[in-house]
Amino acid sequence: MYTSLQIAPATPADIPALVTLVNSAYRGEESRQGWTTEADLLEGIRTDADSLHEMLQTPAVTILKCTDSAEQLLGCVYLKQKGDTLYLGMLSVKPGLQTQGIGKQLLQAGETYARHQHCRRVTMTVISVRHELIAWYERRGYQLTGATEPFPTSPKFGIPNQVLTFVVMEKALS
Template identity: 35%
Template sequence: MEHLVIRDAELSDVDTIVDIVARAYRGGEGEAGWTTESQFLGGQRTDRDEVRAEVNDPNGKLLVATDQRGTLVGCIKVDRVADGVHFGLFAVDPRVQGTGAGNALLKAVDDLARAWGCSWVGMEVLNLRLDIKAWYERKGFRPTGEVIAFPYGDDRFGLPRRDDLQFDGYRKSL
């Protein structure tokens, strides 16, 4: 996707971010992108309060990508962790997935990490998402061996459709 602008999220972006994250992770009517987790999780992926808190977080950045018309097409949350950065809440509008918006957001994370003097970038992936793991591995990420329990009972992460969910840690060196 040409002419993307990556910028800090603003409070006026909150509703659009919630919508994009919901459609990217849970799918909508005929809008499920390749990133949907709807076969594993139902319910919400995030809400206004969480996104508002991420916009206002003084210890991290919520970045958004906008297209040439100024339409918000994706987001990613970045937090500094010791000598690296961790990202999450990474979503691209399913209508523009595959056009380079996700790559542009990941590049922005790498650039920010380098500007902060960090040596690595990391995140977690739902264990059953082999396609997502393969995508990240093509981007240079490698499994760390870290396994994080899925927060069953915490509806903020969705309503599990299975009892074997967990997160696997991934990291790449800069």
């Protein structure tokens, strides 16, 4: 488990490294080194530089980046405040480093950020067939709400190999 991690807001200068990290964590052969791969579910990329730039220009959005002592990017998470709710998504960890506690620390950092923004809950969407990922979030206090959302039809999110939907998960903050 990494103990000397730095977690801080990403800036536009981080976009090239973020594109590489996020796409490697979810899609393509490199993603198969980790357990968060969507390579069998979706073709194409997970994000691009233009999308990340747009995210970082949105006032309610923060992307937290996680680096090691050598400032190597190890992970990131997207956070968007909507009133007293924080949406958390794009939790990404470098595939070869998954299962070492980086994702858990990023999730906790997102929840801490939410508390500092006076949010009462954190929500997220997870692809419904990602049972192992849903279980991981449940072990960290997230619950299925019963709500679902359609998977985006735009190819900029990837091209599904099957019909996909999202389940909505939520965690109340104390």
